[in-house]
Amino acid sequence: MKKLSYIAAAFLFTGMLSAQQIDLNAMPKPGATPTINIAKPKTFTLPNGLQVMVVENNKLPRVSANLSMDRPPIYEGEKAGVNSLMADQIGKGTKTISKDDFNKKVDYLGASVRFSSNGAFANSLSKYFPQVLNLMADAIINPNFNAKEIQDDKERALESLKADEKNAQSIANRVNNALIYGKNTARGEFETEESIKKITLEDVQNNYKKYYAPDHAYLVIVGDVKFNEVKTLITKAFSGWKKSNTKFAAVTPVSNVAATEINVVDVPTAVQSIVNVGNVNTLKMTDANYFPAVIANYILGGGAEARLFMNLREKNGFTYGAYSDMSTNKYMPEFSANASVRNEVTDKAVKEFLTEINGISTVKPEELANAKAKMKGNFIMSLEKPETIARFALNQKVNNLPDDFYSNYLKSIDQVTEADVTKAVNATIFPKQSRIFVAGKAVDIADGLEKLGYPVKYYDKNANLSSKPSAKQLDANVTVSSIADKYIAAIGGKENLAKFNTLSSDATAKIQGMELAFKNIQGKGGKFFMDVSMAGNSMQKIAFDGSKGYMVAQGQKMDLPADMATKFAKKSEIFPELNFGKSADYKLSGIEKVNGEDVYVVKDNDTTYYYSVKTGLKVGEIQKQKMGAQEMEIPTYFSDYKDVNGVKLPYTIKQTMMGQEIEMKINSYSVNQAKDEDFK
Numbered sequence: 001m002k003k004l005s006y007i008a009a010a011f012l013f014t015g016m017l018s019a020q021q022i023d024l025n026a027m028p029k030p031g032a033t034p035t036i037n038i039a040k041p042k043t044f045t046l047p048n049g050l051q052v053m054v055v056e057n058n059k060l061p062r063v064s065a066n067l068s069m070d071r072p073p074i075y076e077g078e079k080a081g082v083n084s085l086m087a088d089q090i091g092k093g094t095k096t097i098s099k100d101d102f103n104k105k106v107d108y109l110g111a112s113v114r115f116s117s118n119g120a121f122a123n124s125l126s127k128y129f130p131q132v133l134n135l136m137a138d139a140i141i142n143p144n145f146n147a148k149e150i151q152d153d154k155e156r157a158l159e160s161l162k163a164d165e166k167n168a169q170s171i172a173n174r175v176n177n178a179l180i181y182g183k184n185t186a187r188g189e190f191e192t193e194e195s196i197k198k199i200t201l202e203d204v205q206n207n208y209k210k211y212y213a214p215d216h217a218y219l220v221i222v223g224d225v226k227f228n229e230v231k232t233l234i235t236k237a238f239s240g241w242k243k244s245n246t247k248f249a250a251v252t253p254v255s256n257v258a259a260t261e262i263n264v265v266d267v268p269t270a271v272q273s274i275v276n277v278g279n280v281n282t283l284k285m286t287d288a289n290y291f292p293a294v295i296a297n298y299i300l301g302g303g304a305e306a307r308l309f310m311n312l313r314e315k316n317g318f319t320y321g322a323y324s325d326m327s328t329n330k331y332m333p334e335f336s337a338n339a340s341v342r343n344e345v346t347d348k349a350v351k352e353f354l355t356e357i358n359g360i361s362t363v364k365p366e367e368l369a370n371a372k373a374k375m376k377g378n379f380i381m382s383l384e385k386p387e388t389i390a391r392f393a394l395n396q397k398v399n400n401l402p403d404d405f406y407s408n409y410l411k412s413i414d415q416v417t418e419a420d421v422t423k424a425v426n427a428t429i430f431p432k433q434s435r436i437f438v439a440g441k442a443v444d445i446a447d448g449l450e451k452l453g454y455p456v457k458y459y460d461k462n463a464n465l466s467s468k469p470s471a472k473q474l475d476a477n478v479t480v481s482s483i484a485d486k487y488i489a490a491i492g493g494k495e496n497l498a499k500f501n502t503l504s505s506d507a508t509a510k511i512q513g514m515e516l517a518f519k520n521i522q523g524k525g526g527k528f529f530m531d532v533s534m535a536g537n538s539m540q541k542i543a544f545d546g547s548k549g550y551m552v553a554q555g556q557k558m559d560l561p562a563d564m565a566t567k568f569a570k571k572s573e574i575f576p577e578l579n580f581g582k583s584a585d586y587k588l589s590g591i592e593k594v595n596g597e598d599v600y601v602v603k604d605n606d607t608t609y610y611y612s613v614k615t616g617l618k619v620g621e622i623q624k625q626k627m628g629a630q631e632m633e634i635p636t637y638f639s640d641y642k643d644v645n646g647v648k649l650p651y652t653i654k655q656t657m658m659g660q661e662i663e664m665k666i667n668s669y670s671v672n673q674a675k676d677e678d679f680k
Helices: 006-018 082-089 099-108 126-141 147-164 169-179 194-199 201-211 225-239 290-301 307-316 342-361 365-382 387-400 409-414 417-426 442-451 481-489 564-571
Strands: 042-045 051-056 062-070 113-117 121-123 217-223 261-266 272-281 323-327 332-340 435-438 456-459 502-512 514-523 527-534 537-544 548-554 556-560 585-593 598-603 607-612 616-625 630-644 645-656 658-672
Touching: 006 082, 051 194, 051 225, 051 387, 062 126, 062 481, 082 201, 099 126, 113 126, 126 225, 126 564, 147 169, 147 201, 147 387, 169 261, 169 272, 217 225, 217 387, 217 630, 225 290, 272 342, 290 307, 290 323, 290 332, 290 365, 290 409, 290 417, 290 556, 307 323, 307 332, 323 417, 323 514, 342 435, 342 442, 365 409, 365 417, 435 442, 442 456, 481 585, 481 598, 481 607, 481 645, 548 564, 585 607
Parallel strands: 051 217, 261 435, 261 456
Antiparallel strands: 042 051, 062 121, 062 217, 113 121, 272 332, 272 435, 323 332, 502 514, 502 658, 514 527, 527 537, 537 548, 548 556, 585 598, 598 607, 607 616, 616 630, 630 645, 645 658
């Protein structure tokens, strides 16, 4: 069955329209460095150890409260995930107010209140702030932990873990951390199905008492308040919060690899490789190398003008974006450079990463000047946001920064020289001790990576050493035609498929909390129509009548690009398998694993098809799409086949775009009901 990726096509068009609005004007010459005056917080400490900082800012009638825990990562062991589950419970009602009433009060006050394992945040109009602060404090001090809510959260966590099993980015984050820090340490452990299931109500309560406590917490208030008044409010609201006196173990020491190596975790369903090149270091915000190192990172991978972006995207077209980060987290300082790249260029991308990382110790005068100007501009603009002042106040406490650190921030940037950058890079970025981590489809990328000349180690999704994955051998009797014949027989036979002149479907899906409706019509000769709507309002359309077509998005209409029209016209059958034996474009690639199942892989110029070895049904396909000069691959998976007019069709369609999985549920199919004007 032909399934043009209609979500992909819709997003493609939106991206094309957005791309036309990018401002490519040259950056203006920087002016003189201005003098910065940053408000100093007034501070006090409650008897329970809670340290409070207040920044009075009366420009707007709003107040924010930011609570942060300053503690090292917690090792949870066989119950990894308990800290997250604990945090999920906070804010779901208290001992004095139900969850529904709590949420209604927050909404009524037009406020925002959020909680995490490392703190909380609240924001509201200043006239409502006393009430909002009391709600926040009540949730923190009097959480209403109960077994049912915890069980519900455990089930959601388990569902999330299942979804992550197919997500290359999630697998990459988990395994890379485990390899860097050790999977049996606080910084490297990860949640599993087994660890989540073991967590009890008592575990959550104990975690709260030990780790969610005021004696390692900071509360920063910024906004339209008066110090004496807010001090009284906070003292009354938080004085009942009991300290824990918890003594934290030092983090487990970690070192870089002795020599650069490549670590590969196999993600058989990945259509792109997640590449990360990095190392740990000891950089602190108080170090002399701090500003030079941050500037070096900005030049290397700080944005669309940085070296990595210009090389991997603009020059080579390997990715949509390549970036780097110089983290000064006091518990996890590290350098990393990363991108998602197409499978077939993974080895080339790694080579270019190393070229740029090796070269960043030397910067050009104009690069340094541009980086300084951009960083100073970003800093000045950030001062307009009250949360920036809160972050500064918190950073000064947590990182023991001098009182004039931020007032001298622009001067510190100005003073950095090319020699300073070289010195800082040599102290923080170690190309000869880099861990090159790749999460991707190993059977496609392994040989190319091994030719780069570095040791290559293979790991499974749980960070265990494994052997190099290899493709399964095909039976000599298996051909493209035999696979197509088996699929056609499995869904109903050639005679029944031939009766389909048009096929229409209505589907729904939720994307970021919004419910979208999809109307899709396919016809022989490549005819196609798609309409994406929300609440009855059309958002995007694509139509092709067999010779020409158009696209509509955000009220703008344009002719269908020639390459897309050609692609539609080429798919002359509703079920492309009917053409498999007639065209030399279709090639048998081998046997792979998709969602744990052996599948035959058939490819043409722009689509890869997956057919179950066992049942013959099509379980998925990957389509190549172009957005400008960039190419992306959109995976789609089919399941829940049911009979429609003698032919089995999928009622669940899952698609992954930019790391987000979208599940479409087919509400109904109709056969031979569409007319020619439906494609106009």
